[in-house]
Amino acid sequence: MNTLSFFSQHSGEILQGTLEHIWLVASTMALAVAIGVPLGIVVARHPWLSKPILGSANMAETIPSLALLGFLLPAPWLGDRADRVAITALTLYALLPIIRNTAAGITGVDPAVREAARGMGMTPRQILFQVELPLSLSTVLAGIRVATVLTIGVATIAAAVGAGGLGEFIFRGLAMVNNRLILAGAIPAAALALLADFILSVLERRLRPAR
Amino acid sequence: MTNPSAGAPEAIIEFRDAGYRLADGQELLRGLNLTVRRSETLVLLGRSGAGKTTAMKLINRLHEPTAGQVLIEGRSTLDWDPIALRRHIGYVIQETGLFPHYTVEQNISLVPRLENWPPGRIRARAQELLALVGLDAAQFLPRYPHELSGGQRQRVGVARALAADPPILLMDEPFGALDPLTRVEIRREFLALQQRLQKTIVIVTHDTSEALLLGTRIGLMESGELKGLYAPKDFLRSGEPIATAYAQQIRDLEQFERGL
């Protein structure tokens, strides 16, 4: 049986694995953006916080993914469900690019624009939402794109702790010494990453303000 | 935004022994005593670092005085709500700082929108202002700043500053980034605008000809202090080095013309 017919025979399972994977990634990205963008804004506003905040995010990033998953397993409420462990670890991983890019995007706003905004009587909040965020959208999105592709990759490792997704095919294939099973996980995962990267790049370009 | 004028009604802006010192101790402004009267155009003239921009930023509270006080319409800037104060004052800077992601219309109508004007009024005002600064509304309202020339951008900047019809206008080297031809043109237009609107205006510049052309009074600033206050016609005869140098320039030019 060649790879193609294997894929078509097991298309249901592969689709299900892909959807599981997407759910892990989507939940992670939702959390990471909800936490990371505000933190990025905080870092942009208070540069003295950049060291502790970016430093912590960097530290989380440096821990090897499997080790991070392993650390979280014994945690009381988290360790009970593998997808909680996975989403927590994945979110910690995704934070650094998002925080960093949000901060960079906001501090990168033309100082003349910021001064004009302030001088005309916009409140700090108005400046944030009407000037700084819209102008840094493209940069923030670049960070989200990097984080998404990263998450799709690390999510395959999450199967090692039982979170499901496309990584499970890979691990099962390894245990059974079945190359087609491995590919059943690897190919969709790679395709997902490429697709996400492509779509988000297009979006990034669209949202870049013309200079 | 209403504010009962206390004290002298003619003194719209008043510096009382105002000073500004940085956190590291560097003194940018020292002992400034100055009054700007209603409808006058005060030009702060001087080289870079003279303290002119610093003084101007004390007016709309972008800086707060570390010594003395600054009174706007009789009230200390520290007693004003900073947001209300700034919306009461038009602000034009050299780089314009137009929002790149807003059209000309959206840029101009910024303060009216913040003040929740009805949409119809906002639109009408934007068209009116573009006409005021000499740009065709239909053509320019939908354009983005990056599609405009330097001169056009500067005009939009002025229109933006005037949008909510503030009684006070601050302009920091507003025409400095323009080429000489455009500069001449735009200055002339501005003079006409001044006559019409009768606003209280403070202009910061290092350009003597601009000061002479646009100002009702010239305040000469050097090293953080106000060296002198002159009517334009008295300025050239004042004996100040900067005035003398300028006068020499004019003589050289006349000589050149005669030689041709």
Place this chain on the structure above:
Amino acid sequence: MKSSHGRSRQQTAFAVCAAVLVLLVSLAGCVEHRADTIVIGSKNFPEQALLGEILAQHIEARTHLRVERRFYLAGSYICQQAMLAGRIDAYVEYTGTALTAILKDPIESDPAGVFAKVQSEYKQRFHFDVLPSLGFNNTFAIVIRGEDARNLHISKLSEAAPYARNWRAGFGYEFMERPDGYPGLARVYGLQFASTPRILDLGLLYRALLEKQVDLVAGNSTDGLIAARDLAILADDKHYFPPYEAVPIVREDTFARHPEVRGAIAELAGRISDAEMQKMNYAVAGEDRDTAEVAREFLHAQGLE
């Protein structure tokens, strides 16, 4: 108020993104199995794949359901997580492992007690049904050569003490270290060997035994080689080793959706003896035969199709 091009372009882009994200999350979140399919899982060694295959084939034969196989999951924790998340509907676990590794309770040695505890706690905590044993107990097995068993007329561990002094033992590293391994065994049965037991790679234990490099090893009671070669297990008559009975575990709501599955699995209870399991393990691991085929043969031999 009219938005201009750029503004509304941004807004549309946002709206599209948000919509796609919501769609993806909800779509993935409510992934349901196809109505007539159930998923059987297994851990990652041949015995588990065999048991999973037996379950799967029998359910396919007895019901109209399609069975998806999700075998070679990396271990008990992975299988447990897959069950909790509904990614698999059933798999075969060992009662002792369920008790200690999943429920985190202390090990006991009474098989009936262990089964009852596992069954009630699994029901209460996870809403999983634990079904009666498939018939064998994959626990530690103390194995000696068949000729020695016959010559010395011994079949039980309690009979081994007098002869242990002349024997050399070979154990895997884990068996040496575990409190419920060698130390406890020696104590309970009063075993003293000629010298300290040799630590051997698990794969080499039986070969060392057959080549007479050692005289007694600790393997698993369902190891294929035990049936294939002339080897004998000394019975654990004092019930030192904890029970590891093979029990099917099924999600409660799987039975609710497909009650016919319960009947199908029930027919398998008690059908697989230790010896039967050894034979099947040997066929797959030792003779390299196809798991599905071996499973089918077994069911056919049992008259179960």
